[in-house]
Every structure is written in structure tokens, then in C-alpha cells.
Amino acid sequence: MEPRETDSSQLLGRVFIWRNMAAKHNSGYEESNLYRIRHSAAHVMAEAVLEKFPEGKVAIGPAIADGFYYDFELPRALTPEDLEEIEGNMRRIIKGKHAFTRKELSADEARELFADQPFKIELIDGLERGGFDEDGNPTDEKQVISIYQQDSFVDLCRGPHVSNTAEINPDAIKLLNVSGAYWRGDEKRPMLQRIYGTAWEKAEDLQAYLWKLEEAKKRDHRKLGKELDLFSINDEVGQGLILWHPKGAKIRRLIEDYWGSEHEKHGYDFVYTPHVGKSQLWETSGHLGFYNENMYSPIEIEGVKYYIKPMNCPFHLYIYKSSIRSYRDLPIRYAEEGTVYRYERSGVLHGLTRVRGFTQDDAHHFCRPDQMPDEIDFVVEFSINILKAFGFKEFQAYLSTRPEKAVGDPEQWKAAEDALEASLKRHNLPYEIDAGGGAFYGPKIDFKVNDAIGREWQLTTVQFDFNEPERFDITYIAEDGQPKRPYMIHRALLGSLERFFGVLIEHYAGAFPAWLAPIQAEIIPIADRHLDYAQKIAAELREKGLRVHVDSRADRMNAKIRDAQRAKVPYMLIIGDKEMEAYKVALRKRSGEDLGAIPVEDFVQLALEEVAQKV
RNA sequence: GCCGACAUAGCUCAAUUGGCAGAGCAGCCGCCUUGUAAGCGGCAGGUCAUGGGUUCAAGUCCCAUUGUCGGCUCCA
Numbered sequence: 001m002e003p004r005e006t007d008s009s010q011l012l013g014r015v016f017i018w019r020n021m022a023a024k025h026n027s028g029y030e031e032s033n034l035y036r037i038r039h040s041a042a043h044v045m046a047e048a049v050l051e052k053f054p055e056g057k058v059a060i061g062p063a064i065a066d067g068f069y070y071d072f073e074l075p076r077a078l079t080p081e082d083l084e085e086i087e088g089n090m091r092r093i094i095k096g097k098h099a100f101t102r103k104e105l106s107a108d109e110a111r112e113l114f115a116d117q118p119f120k121i122e123l124i125d126g127l128e129r130g131g132f133d134e135d136g137n138p139t140d141e142k143q144v145i146s147i148y149q150q151d152s153f154v155d156l157c158r159g160p161h162v163s164n165t166a167e168i169n170p171d172a173i174k175l176l177n178v179s180g181a182y183w184r185g186d187e188k189r190p191m192l193q194r195i196y197g198t199a200w201e202k203a204e205d206l207q208a209y210l211w212k213l214e215e216a217k218k219r220d221h222r223k224l225g226k227e228l229d230l231f232s233i234n235d236e237v238g239q240g241l242i243l244w245h246p247k248g249a250k251i252r253r254l255i256e257d258y259w260g261s262e263h264e265k266h267g268y269d270f271v272y273t274p275h276v277g278k279s280q281l282w283e284t285s286g287h288l289g290f291y292n293e294n295m296y297s298p299i300e301i302e303g304v305k306y307y308i309k310p311m312n313c314p315f316h317l318y319i320y321k322s323s324i325r326s327y328r329d330l331p332i333r334y335a336e337e338g339t340v341y342r343y344e345r346s347g348v349l350h351g352l353t354r355v356r357g358f359t360q361d362d363a364h365h366f367c368r369p370d371q372m373p374d375e376i377d378f379v380v381e382f383s384i385n386i387l388k389a390f391g392f393k394e395f396q397a398y399l400s401t402r403p404e405k406a407v408g409d410p411e412q413w414k415a416a417e418d419a420l421e422a423s424l425k426r427h428n429l430p431y432e433i434d435a436g437g438g439a440f441y442g443p444k445i446d447f448k449v450n451d452a453i454g455r456e457w458q459l460t461t462v463q464f465d466f467n468e469p470e471r472f473d474i475t476y477i478a479e480d481g482q483p484k485r486p487y488m489i490h491r492a493l494l495g496s497l498e499r500f501f502g503v504l505i506e507h508y509a510g511a512f513p514a515w516l517a518p519i520q521a522e523i524i525p526i527a528d529r530h531l532d533y534a535q536k537i538a539a540e541l542r543e544k545g546l547r548v549h550v551d552s553r554a555d556r557m558n559a560k561i562r563d564a565q566r567a568k569v570p571y572m573l574i575i576g577d578k579e580m581e582a583y584k585v586a587l588r589k590r591s592g593e594d595l596g597a598i599p600v601e602d603f604v605q606l607a608l609e610e611v612a613q614k615v
Numbered sequence: 616g617c618c619g620a621c622a623u624a625g626c627u628c629a630a631u632u633g634g635c636a637g638a639g640c641a642g643c644c645g646c647c648u649u650g651u652a653a654g655c656g657g658c659a660g661g662u663c664a665u666g667g668g669u670u671c672a673a674g675u676c677c678c679a680u681u682g683u684c685g686g687c688u689c690c691a
Contacts, residue, residue, distance in 0.1 A: 079620090176685095177619095177686075178618095178619075178686085179619065179686030179687070180617065180618025180619060180685095180687055181686070181687045181688090182617075182688070185687070187616075187617065187687075191617060191618045191687080193618075193619085194618095194686070222684095226626080235664090235682055294689090294690090342691085344689080344690075345688080347617070347686090347688085348616090348687095348688080348689060353691090354689095358691065359691095360691060362691095458690090459691080460691095461691070492691060494691090498691085499691060526648080526650060527648040527649055528649095554648090555649095555653085556649055556650095556654060558649085558650085558652065558653065558654085559652085559653050561652055561653095562653055563652090565651095574651065576649090576650055577650095578650085588651055592651090594651060
């Protein structure tokens with residue numbers, strides 16, 4: 001799949017995208033004034049960079065979600081001080097009130113103009129051949145070669161731009177960081193320096209955006225994971241391998257319990273499969289052919305090679321194949337929290353969201369062709385309902401259709417794509433179609449959820465598979481007594497427990513709702529003489545199914561409140577003489593709300609209610 | 616993997632032009648017995664990521680390795 005231009009805009013992580021990105025596709029971002037401002041700011045930045053490095057080579061500089069970037073080849077690596085200087089010079093250029101002027105010219109004229117800019121020459125050659133725009137993205141339209149000039153800077157550019165640099169607010173721009181980026185995204189091509197910046201119409205918008213970046217930093221699951229003692233990653237263990245600490249593991253178990261009971265209720269059968277399988281298995285599945293570079297090297301025992309599984313499907317296929325299936329048996333839904341290992345390049349690893357060992361909440365559906373639309377509908381609805389329980393309210397769907405190279409009958413593809421799309425429509429989900437973006441073996445829907453501060457995260461994936469049923473030759477006996485090929489759907493709903501946990505930490509900023517909180521109530525005795533009573537209350541609350549802890553340290557009440565507050569425990573129960581006498585607890589919520597002394601049974605009722613409501 | 620930055624106590628961070636490795640929090644031991652976000656005192660805690668090198672002297676300078684972070688590419 002061609003990378004979306006906007007996928008490269010991530011400043012704070014790899015798997016989420018800001019809401020604006022979706023807006024870009026949906027609501028004419030490219031026609032907006034803001035887009036022009038950002039694209040123009042990129043040109044102004046390039047001017048400022050060339051001022052400082054006249055021998056520098058410029059590559060491309062588009063507007064992206066929330067900002068812009070420009071790629072350069074420069075004689076040395078840029079420092080943060082350079083960025084400040086460049087940013088200052090941008091303001092000077094902006095204040096010079098230079099007009100942006102457009103001119104069309106022939107390829108030869110353009111080549112002459114950009115004679116000392118090899119990247120531009122390559123783009124011009126591409127434009128002349130057609131099929132690509134000046135950012136190297138495929139296009140159907142025949143390209144006109146145009147240039148834009150402001151002040152001393154001329155760039156090969158399709159536009160559009162603002163008419164004058166004065167339309168860029170000098171108080172609403174900021175350069176954010178510099179990083180490496182391959183020319184045309186190809187690792188075999190030169191590594192360029194990319195400067196990311198952001199630009200807005202008003203200074204307040206910039207401030208709001210910077211605040212959002214700060215907020216995202218505060219919610220970073222790697223930071224919170226350490227502070228709240230949820231998980232760790234250790235060099236000695238290995239990169240991308242997660243150690244779940246007791247509190248993180250508790251949350252995981254709660255997620256798994258909920259996940260399991262919902263699957264139980266909705267017609268899934270649970271299966272367990274091994275962590276390794278013989279090389280023959282992976283040859284049959286095609287993974288050794290298509291996926292080899294992502295697999296861990298094989299282990300050889302008694303002359304037989306075993307691979308650690310990167311996916312669970314082949315095992316589920318053999319469970320299906322273990323007996324003859326009737327059309328009456330279908331649909332069959334096998335679910336497993338299957339732990340897989342994939343070799344990911346060291347540079348891509350990221351906290352919990354990109355790891356080398358992870359547990360997919362995997363399932364495979366086998367159904368008759370006529371059941372397929374219902375099966376899709378079911379999966380879509382089931383997924384959305386489960387995600388909603390975790391506080392996600394907004395979803396985006398991405399439907400990826402048949403690529404050029406694909407296995408399976410085009411008619412089947414069409415039917416599957418139509419079923420996927422129809423289901424999205426029925427459920428009123430906003431979606432985009434990524435034409436040709438499907439895997440070679442089938443079309444898919446990915447769901448992205450919007451978290452509490454509006455970032456998009458990819459979790460759910462529902463994929464059709466026209467390949468493996470064929471490769472493993474699975475069948476069911478149809479009404480006419482003849483074997484037929486079932487349809488197969490892969491789906492991971494939370495994605496992986498690791499990634500989901502990471503997203504959940506950021507979504508809730510570590511303040512898990514009562515039903516997920518590892519400790520729901522911290523009991524805080526004021527003085528030692530209240531300890532026995534505190535233990536008694538704790539036992540009673542545990543009896544009722546609440547997760548409580550008694551802070552029996554010799555510290556002062558204030559210190560205990562502070563610690564419980566920082567641990568983001570939902571309820572603090574303060575116990576002193578008054579409470580002891582009346583069999584009460586003084587309830588403080590982590591919001592800071594002080595509900596005063598209430599009878600123990602009242603607290604139990606309140607807490608159990610909130611747990612049940614998953615708020 | 617690639618480009619760049621970084622790596623000091625369990626955590627967050629100091630350490631001047633190369634000159635005896637420090638603080639707060641957490642931990643442990645005491646005292647205090649406490650009413651809604653840190654009570655007081657003491658003790659202990661370090662192969663300055665690892666391995667080389669330069670130097671009378673290296674946390675500090677140089678080289679390599681490992682890891683982390685920001686991106687690129689890829690993805691659950």
C-alpha cells in the first residue's frame with residue numbers, strides 16, 4: 001500500500017493520527033486557507049534554510065495534518081539552535097510582505113531553472129513523464145509544470161499558496177523538530193533532513209496545538225507505565241518484549257475477562273494453540289514466502305525446523321480441518337488470545353504500541369458464502385460494542401479493496417467488499433475507501449478509535465481471506481453433499497493486548513475507570529488506632545468483590561492521600577475516630593470531591609454501581 | 616535497519632575551563648499519632664550504559680558497542 005502522505009506526519013507516535021488528518025480527507029483541507037498557509041510556510045522555511053546554507057539541496061515540502069515539513073540535503077546536521085535561528089528568519093521573511101507568484105513553464109525551462117537542484121530535476125522528469133505530482137504521489141491528471149516564487153525563493157510547486165507572506169501569522173508558526181527522512185521514502189535513496197513545523201491562523205490556535213502536544217506528552221503510556229508501575233521493558237530481556245507488572249497484569253486480566261465473557265455470549269469457541277510450528281506449516285500457509293523477513297529464525301530439533309508463530313491462523317485452520325464440517329455447523333468462530341512474535345526492526349519499536357512479542361485477541365470465522373454479509377455485520381457490531389465499553393465513542397473505518405496482485409475470484413472480492421461497505425453504511429460509521437489497499441489475500445476494514453484528546457489509533461482489523469482456505473484446502477459439506485470452500489475472516493478486535501493497553505493508558509491518562517482500576521479503593525487510616533477497623537472494612541469490601549488496599553504506613557493522612565491521588569486510585573476511604581464510631585467511611589474521589597462520612601454499605605453500593613456501569 | 620540526539624542512585628535530575636560523584640523523592644531505622652495532595656531527624660544507596668583510547672588526572676575529550684528518544688520505512 002502506498003503510504004498516505006499524512007501518515008508521515010506523526011510527531012508523537014506511530015500509530016495514531018490526529019483528527020485533522022481525517023478532516024483533511026473528508027472536508028476539503030487541501031482547499032482550505034490553513035492548508036495554503038502551511039504550504040506557504042514550508043516555502044518560507046525553505047528560503048530561510050537556503051539563506052543559511054546556500055549550497056543546500058531542497059527536496060519536497062508539503063502541508064500535512066497540523067503543519068508542514070520540508071526535506072533538505074545539507075552540509076551538516078541541524079541543531080535545535082539552527083531551528084530557532086531559521087524560525088526567527090522565517091518571521092523576518094514573512095514580515096517582508098512578499099507576494100507569491102505563480103508561473104507555468106515547460107519541462108526544459110524548469111530543468112534549466114533548477115539545474116543545481118538534483119531532487120527537483122528528478123521531480124520534473126517525473127512530471128514530464130506524467131503519472132506523478134511534484135510530491136511523487138500518483139495522479140491521474142496530466143501535470144502542468146508550475147513554479148511559485150516569494151522573495152528570493154523559487155520552488156517547483158503545484159500550489160496553492162497564500163497571495164502574500166503577510167497572510168502567514170508570524171506569531172502562529174513554530175518549528176518543531178528535525179529528523180531523518182529518505183528521499184521519496186525509499187531506504188535505498190539518500191537520507192535527507194526533514195524539518196517539521198506547524199502553522200495556524202491565530203496565535204491562540206498555535207498555543208492550543210502546543211498545549212495538545214504537551215497533554216499528549218503527559219499521557220505518554222511509557223511515562224505513565226513507569227509512574228503507575230504497570231509494565232517495563234528491560235534490555236537484558238530484549239527489545240520490544242513486555243514485562244507486565246502486577247498492576248498492569250491486573251488490568252489485562254480485567255480486559256481479558258470482559259473480552260472472554262462477551263465472546264462466550266456471542267457464539268465464539270475458544271481454542272489454544274502452540275507457540276511454534278514446523279516449517280512445513282508456514283510453507284503451506286505461505287508465511288515463509290511472504291512474511292519471512294518478519295519471522296524469528298527457526299529452531300532446529302532432531303533435524304526439523306520450528307518457527308515461532310507470527311500469526312495464529314494456520315493452527316486454527318488445522319482445528320477446522322480436524323473433522324468433516326457440515327454446512328449446518330457454520331459459522332464457526334474460533335477465538336484465542338494468541339501470543340505471536342514478529343521481528344520488527346529495532347528503530348520502529350515503541351513502548352507498548354509497537355513490540356516484538358504481543359498477544360492478539362484473535363479470531364477466525366468460517367462461514368458459507370451466503371452467511372458472509374451477516375457475519376460481517378455481526379463482527380462490525382460486536383467490535384464497536386466492545387470498544388465502547390472502554391470509553392471510545394468515535395470510530396473511523398477504512399475499507400481497503402482489491403490490489404492489482406491478488407488471489408481469489410474477482411467476483412468473490414467484489415461481494416466481500418460490498419458486504420464490508422454495506423455493513424459500514426448500516427452502522428453509520430464514517431469511512432474512507434483505500435482503493436487497492438487490501439492485502440493480496442482479501443479486502444479488509446480497519447477501525448480507528450478517537451481517544452480522549454482526539455487522536456486516532458488503529459485497533460480493530462477485519463480481514464477477508466481467499467488464500468488460506470485454498471492453501472489448507474478446507475471444506476464443508478454443502479446441502480447437495482458436495483464439498484465446498486468456506487469463507488474465512490480474520491479479525492483482531494482490540495488489535496493486541498499490548499497496544500490496546502498502551503492506547504487505554506493514554507486514553508484515560510492513567511486514571512482507569514473503577515471497573516478497570518487495579519486498586520479501586522485505598523483505605524487510609526488516620527492514626528494507628530484505626531488500623532484494625534481499616535482491615536475489617538477492607539475484608540468486608542473484598543468480600544463484596546472490590547479491590548482494596550490498606551495504607552498502613554506510619555505516614556500522615558495527607559501524605560497517604562497524595563500518594564493514592566498520584567496512583568489515580570478512584571476511591572479513597574479515610575478512617576478516623578468519627579468513622580469508627582458510626583461504622584462509616586469518609587469517601588474522597590480522585591476528582592478531589594469530598595463526600596464526607598457515609599455508611600460502609602452506601603459506599604459498597606455506589607462503587608459496585610460505578611463498576612457495573614463501567615464509568 | 617537508516618539519520619540525529621541522548622545514557623549519572625529504584626525514580627526525577629545536578630556536577631564550572633578535565634581536578635575528591637551530589638540533591639530531592641522512593642527505601643530502611645527512629646521520633647510524632649495525625650482529618651482531605653508531602654510532619655521531623657538519621658542511615659544506606661554509584662563499575663557515571665559497556666569496552667577501548669588520550670591525559671599526571673576522565674562522568675566530562677576521542678573511538679567502538681549496546682540501549683533509549685524524535686523521525687524515515689514497516690505494522691497488531
